[in-house]
Amino acid sequence: MNNFTYSQATGIDNAVNEITGHEKSMFIAGGTNLIDLMKENVLHPDHLIDINGLHLTSIEFLDDGRLFLGALVTNADTAWHPEVEKKYPLLAEAILAGASPQLRNMATNGGNLMQRTRCYYFYDTSTPCNKRTPGSGCSAINGYNRIHAILGTSQHCIAVHPSDMCVALRAINAVVQVKGKAGERLIPIEHFHRLPAYTPQIDNNLAHDELITGIILPREHFNTHYKYLKVRDRASYAFALVSVAVVLRLKEGVIDEIRIALGGVAHKPWRDEGVENWLKDKPATDENFAEAADMILQEAKTFGANDFKPALAKRAIVRACREALNREI
Amino acid sequence: MNNETSYIGQPVNRVDGYAKVTGDAKYAADYNAGGLCYGVVVSAGIARGRIVRIDASAALQLEGVFQVFTHENVSGLAWFNMSYKDMDAPPGKHFRYLQTDMVTYSQQPVALVVAETFELARYAATLVNITYAADAHTTSLTGNLDKARPPKGKKTGFKKPANRGHFEKAFKAAQVTTDVTYYQGAEHHNPMEMHATTVLYYKNGSITVYDKTQGVLNTQSYVKSVFGLSGKKVKVLSPFVGGAFGSALRPQYQLFMAVLAALELKRSVKVMLTRQQMFSFGFRPITQQSLSLGALEDGSLQAISHKAISGTSQFEDYVENIVNWSGMLYHCKNVQQDYKLVSLDTYTPLDMRAPGAVTGVFGLECAMDELAYKLHMDPLELRRINYSVEDGSMKKPYSSKALMDCYEQAAARFGWSKRNPRPGSMKNGHLLTGWGMATGMWDAMTVPARAKATFTADGKLTVGSATADIGTGTYTIMTQIAAETLGLPIDHVTFQLGDASLPFAYLEGGSATAASVGTAVQQACLQIRERLLSLAKDIPDSPFRELSIEQITFADGKMYMSETPANFIHLKDILTLTATDAVNVTSTPLPNIFKQMKYAKNTHSAVFVEVQVDEELGSVKVSRVVSAVAAGRILNPKTARSQIVGGIVWGISGALYEESVMDHQFGRFINHNYAEYHIPVNLDINDIEVIFVEENDDVVNPLGVKGVGEIGQVGVAAAVANAIYHATGKRIRDLPITLDKLL
Amino acid sequence: MDQVAAPVLVDQATHTITLTINKIPYELKIQPWVTLLDAIREYVQLTGTKKGCDQGQCGACTVLVNGKRINSCLTLAVMKDGADITTIEGVAEDGILHPLQQAFIDHDAFQCGYCTPGQICSAIGLLNEGKARTKEDIQELMSGNLCRCGAYTNIVAAVQQVKDKL
Structure with missing residues (x-):
């Protein structure tokens, strides 16, 4: 970890002003990922702006009935918030599937969106990695890629986004509220994270001078048929090999609406709205879910150690859809 | 006479429990001193090649950085290979840190940065710029099986594989055969405490070394010989060790680094490795093994062949007993064994909990299960049919072997008789339940150990031996043995260990400590008894004058006449009345070699496992384990149970979770952290039941103790794999059995 | 580099x-x-x-x-x-062990003791949170504390005993 200076932001505008024009400054909130990466010599900010003093710690309904999650609310407080538990239980389930109780007490909602990949090579500075050092090459493509992506990969990077929370946010169609030098803007979650393409070093569409202020959940609740299924190498405290967030609504025995978001398979939470539309008005059967899974995974490309992922993802999709359907309330 | 001082066999709480739950227990990195500075190690980024240039100038420019030690500035150390040999060293050319520009394995330590603070050393370490000339490396075992060769030289405890009878002929004649190959990847010990050493430097040039070690004397002799110091100048202490499982059997490089820096800079130095660096030294070797079993239709084994090939380093031949168990566990006249090594560009493997047995018995016990299915026979029945009352490899009877009781008690407790042998027969929705079993076996070893004991006029007893407690309960059981032997309340007894100035004890490992140090402690206390009786005879009008030690009972802090217990004297009064300050003894027990030579001495276990396999997603949960253990006398059922449970957790871990994955592109273990090198978490571990089967043994040692540190793990992985077969019908022959293998 | x-x-x-x-x-x-x-x-x-x-x-x-x-x-x-x-x-007050500390000793919820301070602090946090109802909840909510010695079943027993007395 290199030496750096540290200051505490006194307000949102102050934070934005502090970071504007300082490419090597970074915001720090929970710190659970940033400090780790600094210790590993992967990230080298020369100045940290602590935003923990900002008043972004509330969870409250907006006038139009949408729920605002402050960027600095911890993952634990979000998952255990009565309104989240009641109206967005998928989100609570996803958050509680991630990390550990201690980390969830530290990690914030904004920070969760900003998590970096857990790719072994991104972390190991003795190996090439285009995400860490653009142009150095991708060690995972011909290496140990058990945890790596199968969808939306590029020849430059096959890393996955490690978050559980973001997969649920994707299924819920959350919106990320950010504030920067140019003012406030809303970024739909689907446009927040990026695919690696030619610039794997850029994880998301947040500008350097922008600060995440909150996450807005739409009014629609989906608290009857939902499931966050996380498949991993041990029962807890492990990143997803594949995860599936499903919400669905039935009408007269057929699917009225379904959303299927996948984690552990791509550089961003993955959804295929075309396939979801295909399921509309179809009976909610294993067969239809399986066919939908095949369509979602049609373009899947594997790299050796992750050859099992399409089959696992298909089974996980079917299982999550079935469990969402059969959930007893 | 109440005899409330009977402790052996009682579930006494750990005597060091208070220290461990309050944070008082101090581990190697918990020491501090004025002017303490910190060392951070720089690890090589290539697996093989040469360091062309090390540029430490940027690091040295930082204020507060004292030195960057590299092969370019380290000199004057021991010349002969012998000086680098330690008590657990395999044969070969032992590695010398910072004394060569050659890189022989990935993560080889190539520099030590020492600075005023840990943070500064950590930062400066990132500024050390190294240019390598890389050579091609070889790190794949399976890609180099054709290079397998017999091991060179000897290592303590290593038994050469031995053939008997005529395997080929018997195998051909067998009615039912199985012929299978198993693969196990590397595993790193990964104790919770990362290896650390704090060296306190004194003005007179002497040092006190707080080291993470399973043998303070091993640490001391290594430091003496490598740095050319006299024993008087090197004090070594290690009162608490945060787990080791074999990782601290050899002096690891943080010791070398901390001592080097302290001597060169004449300052106190602390060096702690990083979790990533915990993957930079010894590990359980990568092994491929093949087993061929031949039996008659009645299940009787006619032929066993067990061949194993393991990886070792380019400079030492690490060996362990992998195939030998197949010549011991079952009655079979025709046995063929073979054990070979392949040199790879890695560090040398290292003994890791139940070394060899964890690997070899996994193969044997899975193969036995496969054979049982071919025979249409219950797997437990197959073991019973081939039960061996003698060690067939040495043709010696066992000093004791209550394995049949283990089978019976564990099977009954588990409910094995209700098992439907058909794979997949227990299905509930997407959950497949499976039941599997296996046998475990380990050695009941005795190693050299001495102990000293001091009984003082305040009625307190202090006993000590230079052994270790790595979580095994050494402090507690030695205190129990001493208290009971001398008949003292347990809180009047203090046991000391982890101090090189104490009497000799061999490395703490191999499940030998309870038996070996325990015997020394018992004998020291017996010597104190003799001395106390002799002193008591000097007391005027002593009623003990005519009595021999056999006529005396020691209990409740008193010495009684056994025949007439109304006649007694408080032990401390003996000292007071004879104006004696203290009674000091040192014991050097000599095992009855002639008696012991006639027997094979082993521990055994029978382990039964229930798994639940998610048929759809492949994930496995070990829902229930029953293990019955025959390990002689159990000194403390509470701590012994913990040892066995811990071993079972390790067995589950090896079966389902653990593997250090080698990336052959870089010749580097790549999942080098706790997030990606999976060990079980709390939620992974469910019901575990331990049964200690009664086993009396007067051959192994006077206490009848065999040790329980390893036996808990042996066989567990096989039982898990066999249960998974029973659940799914799938034989997975490479560990760990991750969910992708079951899709 | x-x-x-x-x-x-x-x-x-x-x-x-x-x-x-x-x-x-x-x-x-x-x-x-x-x-x-x-x-x-x-x-x-x-x-x-x-x-x-x-x-x-x-x-x-x-x-x-x-x-x-x-x-x-x-x-x-x-x-x-x-x-x-x-x-x-x-954690202990005036030399009197916290009930969790005593429960850890009584249930032999550690071996080497290195993870123990973290386990006990974590268990106190768990009790403060008040979310654990079942044994499985305790297991899940103690899963952020690795124990290489494998004392998990005893740790759960210790935490459960103290939780049940609250």
């Missing part, structure tokens, strides 16, 4: 902070790159809190900050200026 930022002068970066640890305020002159864990262990010299990975992957460094359990290795000391911190050394 990756690009590394130009060195920042130590004096320029130093902050004066107050950490209240086990009810005792400690004023520290400290650089921002010191983690809370290292501040507790090396600067305040309370070494009961352990470093098991320094990466938030083992839980050995768990302490309570304002009553909540966190991994002290993944936060900076300067970020906790003014915070109320409890480490294992502050």
Whole structure:
């Protein structure tokens, strides 16, 4: 970890002003990922702006009935918030599937969106990695890629986004509220994270001078048929090999609406709205879910150690859809 | 006479429990001193090649950085290979840190940065710029099986594989055969405490070394010989060790680094490795093994062949007993064994909990299960049919072997008789339940150990031996043995260990400590008894004058006449009345070699496992384990149970979770952290039941103790794999059995 | 070799902070790159809190900050200026063990003892949270604390015993 200076932001505008024009400054909130990466010599900010003093710690309904999650609310407080538990239980389930109780007490909602990949090579500075050092090459493509992506990969990077929370946010169609030098803007979650393409070093569409202020959940609740299924190498405290967030609504025995978001398979939470539309008005059967899974995974490309992922993802999709359907309330 | 001082066999709480739950227990990195500075190690980024240039100038420019030690500035150390040999060293050319520009394995330590603070050393370490000339490396075992060769030289405890009878002929004649190959990847010990050493430097040039070690004397002799110091100048202490499982059997490089820096800079130095660096030294070797079993239709084994090939380093031949168990566990006249090594560009493997047995018995016990299915026979029945009352490899009877009781008690407790042998027969929705079993076996070893004991006029007893407690309960059981032997309340007894100035004890490992140090402690206390009786005879009008030690009972802090217990004297009064300050003894027990030579001495276990396999997603949960253990006398059922449970957790871990994955592109273990090198978490571990089967043994040692540190793990992985077969019908022959293998 | 930022002068970066640890305020002159864990262990010299990975992957460094359990290795000391911190050394009161400490001894919920301070602080946090109802809840909510000795079943028994008495 290199030496750096540290200051505490006194307000949102102050934070934005502090970071504007300082490419090597970074915001720090929970710190659970940033400090780790600094210790590993992967990230080298020369100045940290602590935003923990900002008043972004509330969870409250907006006038139009949408729920605002402050960027600095911890993952634990979000998952255990009565309104989240009641109206967005998928989100609570996803958050509680991630990390550990201690980390969830530290990690914030904004920070969760900003998590970096857990790719072994991104972390190991003795190996090439285009995400860490653009142009150095991708060690995972011909290496140990058990945890790596199968969808939306590029020849430059096959890393996955490690978050559980973001997969649920994707299924819920959350919106990320950010504030920067140019003012406030809303970024739909689907446009927040990026695919690696030619610039794997850029994880998301947040500008350097922008600060995440909150996450807005739409009014629609989906608290009857939902499931966050996380498949991993041990029962807890492990990143997803594949995860599936499903919400669905039935009408007269057929699917009225379904959303299927996948984690552990791509550089961003993955959804295929075309396939979801295909399921509309179809009976909610294993067969239809399986066919939908095949369509979602049609373009899947594997790299050796992750050859099992399409089959696992298909089974996980079917299982999550079935469990969402059969959930007893 | 109440005899409330009977402790052996009682579930006494750990005597060091208070220290461990309050944070008082101090581990190697918990020491501090004025002017303490910190060392951070720089690890090589290539697996093989040469360091062309090390540029430490940027690091040295930082204020507060004292030195960057590299092969370019380290000199004057021991010349002969012998000086680098330690008590657990395999044969070969032992590695010398910072004394060569050659890189022989990935993560080889190539520099030590020492600075005023840990943070500064950590930062400066990132500024050390190294240019390598890389050579091609070889790190794949399976890609180099054709290079397998017999091991060179000897290592303590290593038994050469031995053939008997005529395997080929018997195998051909067998009615039912199985012929299978198993693969196990590397595993790193990964104790919770990362290896650390704090060296306190004194003005007179002497040092006190707080080291993470399973043998303070091993640490001391290594430091003496490598740095050319006299024993008087090197004090070594290690009162608490945060787990080791074999990782601290050899002096690891943080010791070398901390001592080097302290001597060169004449300052106190602390060096702690990083979790990533915990993957930079010894590990359980990568092994491929093949087993061929031949039996008659009645299940009787006619032929066993067990061949194993393991990886070792380019400079030492690490060996362990992998195939030998197949010549011991079952009655079979025709046995063929073979054990070979392949040199790879890695560090040398290292003994890791139940070394060899964890690997070899996994193969044997899975193969036995496969054979049982071919025979249409219950797997437990197959073991019973081939039960061996003698060690067939040495043709010696066992000093004791209550394995049949283990089978019976564990099977009954588990409910094995209700098992439907058909794979997949227990299905509930997407959950497949499976039941599997296996046998475990380990050695009941005795190693050299001495102990000293001091009984003082305040009625307190202090006993000590230079052994270790790595979580095994050494402090507690030695205190129990001493208290009971001398008949003292347990809180009047203090046991000391982890101090090189104490009497000799061999490395703490191999499940030998309870038996070996325990015997020394018992004998020291017996010597104190003799001395106390002799002193008591000097007391005027002593009623003990005519009595021999056999006529005396020691209990409740008193010495009684056994025949007439109304006649007694408080032990401390003996000292007071004879104006004696203290009674000091040192014991050097000599095992009855002639008696012991006639027997094979082993521990055994029978382990039964229930798994639940998610048929759809492949994930496995070990829902229930029953293990019955025959390990002689159990000194403390509470701590012994913990040892066995811990071993079972390790067995589950090896079966389902653990593997250090080698990336052959870089010749580097790549999942080098706790997030990606999976060990079980709390939620992974469910019901575990331990049964200690009664086993009396007067051959192994006077206490009848065999040790329980390893036996808990042996066989567990096989039982898990066999249960998974029973659940799914799938034989997975490479560990760990991750969910992708079951899709 | 990756690009590394130009060195920042130590004096320029130093902050004066107050950490209240086990009810005792400690004023520290400290650089921002010191983690809370290292501040507790090396600067305040309370070494009961352990470093098991320094990466938030083992839980050995768990302490309570304002009553909540966190991994002290993944936060900076300067970020906790003014915070109320409890480490294992502050769990017992007036020499009387916390019920969890006694339960850990009675159930033999440790072997080497290295993860124990973190396990106990974590279990206190778990009880404060009040979310664990079943044995399986305890297992899940104690899964952020690795124990290489494999004392998990005894840890759960100890936590359950204390929870049931609340």
